[in-house]
Amino acid sequence: MSFLVFSEDRELAFQLLGKARELADKMGSEVAALAAGSDPMEYVSQGADKVYTVSGLGGFNVEPYGAAVVEAVKAANPSTVFMGATKRGKELAPRVASSLGVGCMNDCSGVELEEGKIVVERLTYGGSTVAKETSTSTPTVISFPPRCFEKLEPVERTGEVVELELDLPEPRVKVVESREKPKSTADLESASIIVSAGRGFKAKEDLRLLEEIAEILDAQIGCTRPISADLGWMDQWVGISGKKVKPSLYVACGVSGTIQHVAGIRDSQIIVSINSDERASIHGISDYSLVGDIYEVLPALTKALRERA
Amino acid sequence: MRQIVLLKDIPDLTEIKLDSQTRAPIIEGVKRRISEVDKRALEAAIRLKEKVGGEVVALSLGDDKTKTALLEALAMGADAVYIVNEPELKGLDTNATSKVLEAAVKHAGDYDLIIAGEMTLDSLSSQIGPRLAQLLDIPQITYVKELNVADGKVRAVRDLEDVDEVVEAALPAVVSVVREINEPRIPNLMSIMRAKRKPQTVWGAGDIGLDASEVKSQSYVQITSVSAPKVERKQIRIEGESVEEAASKLVEALMQEGVI
Numbered sequence: 001m002s003f004l005v006f007s008e009d010r011e012l013a014f015q016l017l018g019k020a021r022e023l024a025d026k027m028g029s030e031v032a033a034l035a036a037g038s039d040p041m042e043y044v045s046q047g048a049d050k051v052y053t054v055s056g057l058g059g060f061n062v063e064p065y066g067a068a069v070v071e072a073v074k075a076a077n078p079s080t081v082f083m084g085a086t087k088r089g090k091e092l093a094p095r096v097a098s099s100l101g102v103g104c105m106n107d108c109s110g111v112e113l114e115e116g117k118i119v120v121e122r123l124t125y126g127g128s129t130v131a132k133e134t135s136t137s138t139p140t141v142i143s144f145p146p147r148c149f150e151k152l153e154p155v156e157r158t159g160e161v162v163e164l165e166l167d168l169p170e171p172r173v174k175v176v177e178s179r180e181k182p183k184s185t186a187d188l189e190s191a192s193i194i195v196s197a198g199r200g201f202k203a204k205e206d207l208r209l210l211e212e213i214a215e216i217l218d219a220q221i222g223c224t225r226p227i228s229a230d231l232g233w234m235d236q237w238v239g240i241s242g243k244k245v246k247p248s249l250y251v252a253c254g255v256s257g258t259i260q261h262v263a264g265i266r267d268s269q270i271i272v273s274i275n276s277d278e279r280a281s282i283h284g285i286s287d288y289s290l291v292g293d294i295y296e297v298l299p300a301l302t303k304a305l306r307e308r309a
Numbered sequence: 310m311r312q313i314v315l316l317k318d319i320p321d322l323t324e325i326k327l328d329s330q331t332r333a334p335i336i337e338g339v340k341r342r343i344s345e346v347d348k349r350a351l352e353a354a355i356r357l358k359e360k361v362g363g364e365v366v367a368l369s370l371g372d373d374k375t376k377t378a379l380l381e382a383l384a385m386g387a388d389a390v391y392i393v394n395e396p397e398l399k400g401l402d403t404n405a406t407s408k409v410l411e412a413a414v415k416h417a418g419d420y421d422l423i424i425a426g427e428m429t430l431d432s433l434s435s436q437i438g439p440r441l442a443q444l445l446d447i448p449q450i451t452y453v454k455e456l457n458v459a460d461g462k463v464r465a466v467r468d469l470e471d472v473d474e475v476v477e478a479a480l481p482a483v484v485s486v487v488r489e490i491n492e493p494r495i496p497n498l499m500s501i502m503r504a505k506r507k508p509q510t511v512w513g514a515g516d517i518g519l520d521a522s523e524v525k526s527q528s529y530v531q532i533t534s535v536s537a538p539k540v541e542r543k544q545i546r547i548e549g550e551s552v553e554e555a556a557s558k559l560v561e562a563l564m565q566e567g568v569i
Contacts, residue, residue, distance in 0.1 A: 062451075094435070103404050107433065124535060125334055127433070130537070132533045133531065133532050135402075172448040173482075174478065176477050180471070241488045249566075271542065287545060292552055304557045305560055
C-alpha cells in the first residue's frame with residue numbers, strides 16, 4: 001500500500017503528507033508527492049520519499065492540474081491518492097479519478113486502517129450522519145479538507161526528486177477575472193469566538209445587539225443560511241453549504257438549529273444557544289442553553305459581560 | 310439551446326429520524342424530493358431558457374419512485390424528463406453512476422449545456438459534474454453562482470474560497486451550481502396540472518446501450534456503515550429569576566470553561 005499526495009495548497013499538502021507518512025510507516029510502504037511549483041525538498045522533509053515536479057503548471061486550472069496528477073499517478077503507481085479537499089481540490093479529485101476510471105471518496109473527515117484496508121469517514125445526509133466507506137479500486141482517490149491532520153515537524157531526510165516532462169493541455173475554461181473576496185469571509189473559519197444570528201432577529205438593524213457582544217468578546221459574527229441567502233443581511237453563513245467553523249465558543253442567538261447548520265458548528269468546543277422556543281433543536285445540541293427572547297437576553301448578556309470580573 | 314439538467318430525488322432530509330439503538334438514519338418510507346441544490350440547477354436552466362429560448366430536459370438515475378418526485382421538475386418548467394430505472398443499477402458508486410449518466414446523456418440527444426448541483430445533499434460527494442465533464446471531454450465549470458450564455462459561449466461566476474472567479478468557455482460544457490445561484494420557483498396549481506401531461510421517458514440499461522453487470526463491476530466504493538455521531542454536549546440549562554440573573558450565570562459558566 002503506497003501513497004501519492006497532492007494539493008494545490010502547500011500547507012494542506014504537508015498535512016496530508018503527515019497522515020500518509022504515518023499510515024505508510026505502519027504498512028512499511030512508500031509516500032510520493034507531486035509538488036506544485038515549490039521547493040521539492042521541502043516535501044521530502046515533510047515526509048515524502050519521492051517528489052515529482054512539473055514545470056509550467058501556473059495558476060490553478062482543473063484541466064492541466066488534472067492531467068499532471070494523472071501522470072504523477074501513472075509514474076508513482078500508488079494504491080492510494082490523497083488529495084486536498086479545498087473547493088478546487090474537490091473538483092480536481094473526481095476528475096482525476098474519472099480519468100483513471102477508479103473510485104473516489106471526496107471530502108472525508110478521517111481515515112483509519114482496518115485489517116489492512118483503508119476506511120474513511122465522510123459526512124452524509126446533509127451532514128447529519130457519518131458514513132464509513134472503503135474502496136476496492138487501485139488506486140483510489142481520497143480527499144480531505146484543511147486541518148484534518150497535522151503536518152510533521154520537518155526532519156532531515158533523503159528523497160528522490162523526479163521531474164515529469166508533460167505536454168499539459170491548454171485549459172478550455174478561461175479565467176476572465178478574479179475578484180478578491182472581503183477578508184471577513186476567511187476570518188470566520190479561524191475565529192476562536194463566533195456569535196451568530198438566526199431568524200430570531202426581526203430586522204437587520206437589530207444585529208447591533210450581536211455586534212456589541214462581538215466587540216466585547218473580540219468575536220466574529222456569523223449567521224444562518226436564511227439570514228444570508230434569503231435576507232442578504234450578511235455575506236456568508238455557517239453550515240454544511242456555507243462555512244464550517246471550529247471556534248472555542250459558538251453562541252447561537254435566535255438560531256433554530258437545522259441539521260445543515262449544526263453540521264457546520266459540530267467541531268466547536270463550547271456551544272451556547274439562546275432561543276425563546278424551548279423545543280428548538282439547537283438547545284438539544286448545546287452545552288449551555290438559555291430559553292429566552294434574544295431582544296431581552298442579549299442586552300442583559302452585554303451588561304453582564306461588561307461587568308464581569 | 311438545449312440544456313440537460315441532472316436531478317436526483319433523495320429522502321427529505323428534514324423528515325429523516327434516527328434509529329434509537331443504532332443511530333442509523335431511517336430512510337424507509339421517507340418522502341423523496343429533488344435534492345435542494347439540484348433544484349437550483351433546474352431553476353438556473355429554466356431562467357436561461359426564458360432568456361435565450363430552447364429546451365430544458367431533466368435526467369435522473371432513479372427507481373420506481375423517481376417519476377413522482379420529478380413531477381416537480383416538470384411543474385417548475387422542464388419540458389421533458391428522462392429516467393434511467395434499472396433494478397441492477399442500484400447503489401452504484403460515483404464512478405459507475407457517472408458512466409450511466411454519460412450513456413444517458415449521449416442517448417438524450419444534442420445538448421449545449423449540462424447543469425447539475427455542486428453536490429446532492431444525501432451523499433455530498435461533489436463528483437458527478439467533474440466526472441461527467443471528463444468522460445464527455447467538454448469544459449468543466451464548477452461552483453457557479455451566476456450563469457449566462459451568449460454567442461455560443463458560457464460565462465459564469467465561480468464561488469471559490471478566496472475569490473469570485475469570472476470564467477468563459479465554449480459550448481457545450483458541464484456546469485455545476487452552488488445554492489446561492491438562485492431561489493427556485495414554487496410551481497402554481499396550473500403548472501402542477503400541466504406537468505402531468507408532459508413526457509416522462511423511462512430507460513433500462515439496454516435502452517441506453519449499457520450492460521448492467523459490466524457497469525456494476527466498475528462500482529468500487531462501498532458504504533460499510535452510516536450513523537449519526539453521538540453529540541456529547543453538556544446540555545446545561547441556564548435559568549434565573551430574571552433575564553439579568555440568567556445572563557450573569559451564563560457569563561460565569563463561560564468564564565469557568567475558560568472560553569471567554
